[in-house]
Amino acid sequence: MAVLVHQRRESTSRSLPRRVRSRAVGSSIVQAIIVYALLVIVSLITIMPLFWALATSLKTFKEVVAYPPVYWPPQPQWQNYVPVFKNWDFFTHLRNTLIIALGQALGCVVSASVTAYAFAKLRCPLRDALFLLVLSTIMLPHFVTFIPVYVIFYNLRLINTFGPFLIPPWFGGGAWNIFLLRQFFKTIPDDLLDAGRVDGASELRIFAQVVVPLAKPALATIFLFSFMGGWNDFFGPYIYLSRKAMWPFALALFALRAIIAGDLPPGVVGSMTQNITMAASLVIALPIAVLFLFTQRYFVEGITITGMKG
Amino acid sequence: MQQARVQRLPGTRRRWSAWRELLSKDSRIFFLFASPWIIGFLIFTAYPMLASAYYSLTSYKVTLNPKWIGLDNYAYLLTKDINFRLALTNSLIYTVFSVPLGIAISLFLASLLNQKRIVRGLTLWRALFYLPAILPAVASSFMFQWIFSYRYGPISALFRFFGQQPINFFTTSLAQWIIIFFSLWGFGPGMIIFLAGLQGIPTVLYEAASIDGASKLQSFWHITLPGISPVIFFQFTNGLIGSMQMFQVAWFMDSLPQQRSIFLGTLVYGNAFGGTGVGTAGGMGYASAVAWVIFGIVMVITALNFGGSRFWVHYEQI
Helix, strand or coil: CHHHHHHHHHHHHHHCCHHHHHHHHHHHHHHHHHHHHHHHHHHHHHHHHHHHHHHHHCCCHHHHHCCCCCCCCCCCCHHHHHHHHHCCCHHHHHHHHHHHHHHHHHHHHHHHHHHHHHHHHCCCCCHHHHHHHHHHHHCCCHHHHHHHHHHHHHHCCCCCCCHHHHCHHHCCCCHHHHHHHHHHHHCCCHHHHHHHHHCCCCHHHHHHHHHHHHCHHHHHHHHHHHHHHHHHCCHHHHHHCCCHHHCCHHHHHHCCHHHHHCCCCCCCCCCCCHHHHHHHHHHHHHHHHHHHHHCHHHHHHHHHHHHHCC | CCCCCCCCCHHHCCHHHHHHHHCCHHHHHHHHHHHHHHHHHHHHHHHHHHHHHHHCCEECCCCCCCEECCCHHHHHHHHCCHHHHHHHHHHHHHHHHHHHHHHHHHHHHHHHHCCCCCCCCHHHHHHHHHHHHHCCHHHHHHHHHHHCCCCCCHHHHHHHHCCCCCCCCCCCCCHHHHHHHHHHHCCHHHHHHHHHHHHCCCHHHHHHHHHCCCCHHHHHHHHHHHHHHHHHHHHHHHHHHHHHCCCHHHHHCCCCCHHHHCCHHHHHHHHHHCCCCCCCCCHHHHHHHHHHHHHHHHHHHHHHHHHHHHHHCCCCCC
8 A cells, every 4th residue: 555655646746847846946945945944943941951050150259240241151161060079069059860770770770670571471360450540649739648548657667767768669669660660561472471381490490580680671771760750759758858868959959049039149048049059950860861861762662662651 | 652452351241240251250259360450559648638639728737727718719719819820821832842842852863862773782772862761860960050150160161161141041031941951851751662662663664665666754754654653642642741740950959049930839838838939828728729729730631632633743654
């Protein structure tokens, strides 16, 4: 069918008079110009705040407040990045961020894959009903559950510890992740698993030695999603961690909000000024941006699976 | 959305054999593997839902015991609390604009990128457009806010350049739009989902349409839109849940005036933990009541949406 249509199209375009054909080529050039112009405008909008942050981070105080504004400092002040590492407990915050992000990612990968395997490949009369329940939890606003969960951790004396971040991921690993992995596991042929079963391998062994190696890309996707989720998470640390020594980057940066918010002259709030706050924002965002650029493929696939087959 | 394939199991014909099936070796292994989620569901979802429903009927601060007060929280919430009315209005305005606009923008850009004969360097464009969505929200909201800074921002400078008085976006009703604009800035994930949806529509359909003399707009209306209607539906449902409990943006942009930055999400947080700003510290009981009202609103809109979906969402395979 497709071939047929294609041929017919070819023949019609060939039989068109030359004048008409050249007009078609002209209009497609115009079309290309419009498309590219739009793409460039949109990418300028997406990049603009990042560019301005970078420019600000390299300015002197004077240049920050100058009018007309300095779009790019003639002498970039790279030393603005020094206080981010020296005066800001950078490495404490980095350690805390990594504990939360890595711990969360590990728990999510392990428990979501085990659970997803059950929903994809194991048999039980309640399986489909339970899976519907998994999916329905996606619809539940987290504000409905977060207060009692807070009370649980409060009663366990786990406020101001990493417990609230490191424990829950081991219990299911998130409905989206289960869903994504289940979709992936379903594509693994049953014959592969049956071969193992015939040989008398236990289900856990089949899972660990047959399924997991095949599912590496999907597991990497889950790991990346959860890692970035942990790195970027604000709400969790905000309610559970009030001690400054426990703060991840998100909270440490949030503490500087008054500097950006107020139209205060530079240097009024503490020792951090706008240019240094912007430097800190970029330093925190950069690892995530780089990680994303190198693993874009996993992201695109993960988002596509959850978005399309949902 | 994929229909779950119902597996025909030998024991499902009669009820008693279904029960036996439930205790079979296969089922036991299933429950073993699914147990992390099942336990997690009971501890972190099912129990908290019941507890929060109970708290919403009590007066409760975390260090004290809950005291039963019946429907007082809801009564106060719906009749007396000015902050709730403000939060509801702000959240609804935010949802009404950010969700459809977000869908429209991401669909539009996905259609632009999907013109395979014209667009080169898809990976690069995709990465550029996606970037704002993956950055830590605190950092990106700072950067975003800094652009709109009244005194030092480039946008104010632009106003001055044209001899106009710059606008302080954060103290006027435009603050609402800054928040909406910020949410639209993160259109990347939606765009990627739409892009995949568009690639799933067979090109034969477009070719057939162009032979029949259909214009681009007609093809978009009669082929593209029906083809990706399930994706639009998904985006809408998801966006609704997210935007009705939006918390972070309003919380990060410290320069927002209070009445503009009260959203349902910040109202729950403010009451539960007594945050900066947000009027009453009604405690966890009151916060739970607000949370259940959010849940109720989301459920009602989603139900209406599901009901309406059969008129515009096309699931048939093309």
